[in-house]
Amino acid sequence: MTADTTAVPRRKLIEVALPLEKINAESAREKSIRHGHPSTLHLWWARRPLAAARAVLFAQLVDDPSSFPDRFPTDEAVAKERKRLHEIIEQLVVWENAGDENLLRRAREEILASSDGNPPPILDPFAGGGTIPLEAQRLGLEAHASDLNPVAVLINKALIEIPPKFAGRPPVFPGAADAQINTWPRATGLAEDVRRYGQWMRDEAEKRIGRLYPKAQLPDGSEATVIAWIWARTVTCPNPACSIAMPLVRSWWLGKKKNKEAYVVPSVLNGKVEFSIGHDPKKAPTKDTDGTVGRTGAVCVGCGAAVELKYIRAEGRAGRMGTKLMATVAEGERTRIYLEPTSEHEEAAQVDRPIDVPDGDLAKNTRDFKTPNYGITSFVDLFTSRQLTALATFSDLVGEARERVLEDALAAGMPEGETLEKGGIGAVAYADAVATYLGFSVSRLADYGSSISTWMPDPKNEGIRNTFARQAIPMTWDFAEANPLSSASGNFWFMIRGIGRTLDVAVTRSHSGSALQRNAADREYNNFLISTDPPYYDNIGYSDLSDFFYVWLRRSLKYIHPEVLSTMLVPKSEELVANPYRHNGKSGAHKFFEEGFREVFRRARETALPDYPTAVYYAFKQQSSDDHGEASTGWETLLEGMIRSGWSIVATWPLRSERGGRMISVGTNALASSIVLALKPRPVDASTTDRRGFINALKAELPGALRELQQGAIAPVDLPQAAIGPGMAVFSRFSGVLADDGSKMTVRAALARINEILDEVLVEQEGDFDPDTRFAIAWFRQYGFDAGAFGDADNMARARNASLEHLERSGILTSRAGKVALLSPVALAEMYAALPR
Known part of the structure; x- marks a missing residue:
């Protein structure tokens, strides 16, 4: 069939078609990847998958073949060329191909061919965790990141600004350069220095505070390094006849590996609670006996009295909540060794709180911060005195390590130069750069080293759960205090190693990117192609949460990044998030967000590039609703705002990054977890x-x-x-x-x-379509991924000459207990990946 050869507008791939199945499958797979992934540099909430960002950027820039009827005169020719371009995307999104120079060269050639050899610079004005600017840089583009949040700005600097500045340089740590005969490609020299000076910090910290972390005595008389101490918060039992320091425990379990079960056994002796370790699975805690605290209150292990949460809150606010050591976890030979607490180990933790620790009040955000209800109202309250001592020690060592790097860099022949903040590339800037990553390691250590961190007894993941296991600071009853000097998860070297691996594969082939602290509502957008993942409504309170890290980053790095770290806490009043407690209630928050969002995209529209579509990621709130409910209203509000700001919406692409079918509920199940909007300026x-x-x-x-x-x-x-x-x-x-x-x-x-x-x-x-596809489309339009009656499915299948038995064998749906449900695209991808090859 001959294509229409009349004049056609020049369209990009993102306006026409994308290989979504592969993009979504790789986005989901990426969630399980850690080594070298930017997420191990520093935590940020709701990061977009690198795979999706890479594909979207490529599709924003590369022409769709339908734009050239002279070169592709038939529908078949257009389809063939489009398939070739989609195959490049399908290869680009694979994690293992992220450093494939030949593939990236081909991708860059396509981008250059579609932009007359001069692609526009890319800007993400809500840069957050840096995914989009990083992927722009990977594709050889000029990358610009900005964010109001200083933690986000530092993350972006560490990803796109610093590594290219020092690419190809050998490490300066004495003797480190001798470890590799060949050159030091990319930022591997920088990575090696981060590891070497990080090891120096760890060793120096052990000299200064090692006495606070005694070894554990094993039953055979030998010693072992402690991984963690498991503590329970306590309050006095309100029963006058009891009055013990009753432990508040979510779960008694320590380890659930088969034949290696371990759990805490409480007992009361002479008015005091003692703890021992049980291993008999027959006597292990059950659902009814596990822990002492539930949603409505607690139970005293001494007298069995039911204690209301309001009493516990009152005790906490009065400063009468204590702690009691329940167990010690020691390093074994490829195993964990669980030991009863000892007075020596309990006393070792009783140190004075350091004087020079960062302080500040937690946000009055009752949705995301639960600890203020119990008297934990400031950042220092989130840590034990020993944890604060360790963090302060490592933070002090960042500055000392920087001085050593500077001395060694000068000795290695590096010119002194300007500071990193002033754009230097000499010894001073290099010392600033290494110190920045070391400061990140202290900030990451805080995530695993607070009294909100808990112990996970899971057979496949027996270890410390970080503070931000979700996007909030919850109240935890029992907590795990990690030993920062051990070799298990949660220790300082674990943080250094993760950062080093990220730097080993950092993007350095393109020139250095730019990361600035800017408010998206009043910054300039001239000549930039925008690809961005803005905050949506009140999903995440970024500024409130990131204060947790900011106070430690500021303590460690305020003299290296004085401009970015100039404020005592993260700026909040201008943050584009609908916080009711900050904007006079729900209606005020809604108005603030809607007007701010519209202003950002109105300004962006004024100088938008007409030949390139802007890409905006939209994250749906995961909640049920009917046809007139909140979820659909949010979607409509976004579209309405874009249109009123002068944009034409040219494409909507559903992105799914869930692993294993965590789709949204009835009423919203046709919507993916997020959508990418492609926008072009509408003529005035x-x-x-x-x-x-x-x-x-x-x-x-x-x-x-x-x-x-x-x-x-x-x-x-x-x-x-x-x-x-x-x-x-x-x-x-x-x-x-x-x-x-x-x-x-x-x-x-x-x-x-x-x-x-x-x-x-x-x-x-x-x-x-074939019969199976016809059934899948018809069923999805009615039920999405939710279950429907077998009889209805059978009737629908017969009407389309399809067989439910064949559909189930093919892995398209599940059928059990009289119900039928389609498998999600991600679940399908995982199932196919698991098949033997």
């Missing part, structure tokens, strides 16, 4: 149309758009969501669509019309 002289004109345009354009989507290896279950893009492209190209009464059609009404026409088109096109 765009015309209006009426309802009939809008519907006629939909009927004319949606069939062709769906065919293009289907060529992009998109899963049938994602087709309805992706098809919103072409529909919204029709709606938003007009300055307004007039309803029958003369008023402007709302986004909600437009979405309803788009879905109606989409249903009609899909029914017509079902004849082009």
Whole structure:
């Protein structure tokens, strides 16, 4: 079939078709990867997968072949060329290919060919954890990151600014350069120095505070290094006849490996609680006997009295909450050794609180911060005195290590030069750079070294759970105090090793990127192509949470990054997050967010590049709702805001990064965990149309758009969501669509019309699909990934000449207990990956 050779607009891949199945599968797989992943540099919440960002950036820049009917005159030629470009994306998103120079060279050649050899610089004004700027740099593009949050700014500097500055240089630590005969490619020399000076810090810390971490005496008389001490918080039992220091414990379990079970056994002797270690699985805690604290209150282990949470809160706020050592975890030969507590180990932790530790009050954010209810109201309250002593010691050593790096760099022949903040690349800047990563290691140590960290007894993951296991600071009853000088998880060397591995594979082939502290609502956007993942509504309180790290980063690095770390805490009033407690309630928070969001994209629209689509990631709130509920309202608010800001929405791509089918509930299950919007500036002289004109345009354009989507290896279950893009492209190209009464059609009404026409088109096109696909599309439109009755599924399958038995054998659905449910795309990808090859 011959393609239409009349003049066509130049479109990018992201406007037409993407290989979503592969992008989503690799995004999900990436969550289990740690070695060398930027997430091990420093924690940031809700990072976008590198795979997705890499694919989106490539698709923003590379032309779709339909733009060139002279070169690709037939539909077959267009499809063939599009398939070739999609194969490049499918290779790019594989984690193991992230450093494949030949593949990256091919990708850069395609980008240059589609941008007349001069691709635009990339900007993420909500840079956060740095995923998008880093991937722009990997693709050879000029990367710019900005964020209001200083922790995010430092993370981006560490990812895109610093490694290229010092690429190819040998380490300066005495004797380190001799360890490698050949050159030091990329930032491996910098990584080696971080490891060497990090080891020096660890050894020096042991000299200064090693006495606070005594060895454990084993039953055979030998000694072992302690991994962690397990503590329980305590309050006095309110029963006057008892009055023991009753332990508040979530779980007695220490280890659940088969034949190696271990748990704490409490007993009361002479009015005091004692703890021993049990190993008999027959006497192990059950669901009914595990722990002393539940959702409604606690139980005293001495008298069995039920104690309300309000009493525990009152004791905590009065400063009467204590701690009691329950168990000691020691290093064994490829195992953990659980030991009863001793007075020596309990007394070793009783040290004076250091004077020069960072302080500041926790946010009055009752959703994300639960500890203030119990009297833990400041940052120092989150740590034991021994933990504060260790963190302060390591923080002091960052400055001392910097002086040693400077001395060694000068001795190695490096010119002195300017500071890192002033753009230097000599010895002073290098010492600043190494110290920055060492400061990150202290900040990361705080995440594993607070009294919010807990012990995980899981058979496959027996160790310390970090403070931010989720995006909040919860109240923990029993906690694990890690030994920062051990060799197990949660120790200082664990942090250094992770940072070193990230630097070993850091992107350095492109020139240094730029990371600045800027408010997205008032920064300039001239000549930048925007690809960004903005905060959405109140999902995460970034500034409140990141204060936890900021106070330690500031203590360690304020003289190295004085501008970024100038404030006592993270700036909050301008942060684009809908915080009711900060903006006069829910309505004030909603107004603040909506107006701020619109202002950002209004400013970006003023200088948007007309030939390149802007990409905006949108994260859905994971909650149930009906057709008129909050989730759909959030989606509509976003679309409405973009359109009012002067944008035309040209594509909507569902991204799924969940592992194993954690899809959202009835009413929102057609929506992926996040969506990438592709936007182009709408001409200021765009015309209006009426309802009939809008519907006629939909009927004319949606069939062709769906065919293009289907060529992009998109899963049938994602087709309805992706098809919103072409529909919204029709709606938003007009300055307004007039309803029958003369008023402007709302986004909600437009979405309803788009879905109606989409249903009609899909029914017509079902004849082009095989029976299994026809069933999957029809079932998904009705049930999403939720279960439906077997009888209904059987009737639907028979009507399409499909077999439920065959569909189940093929791994498309599950059928059990009279219910049928489709497997999610991610679950399918994981199942296929597990098959023998």
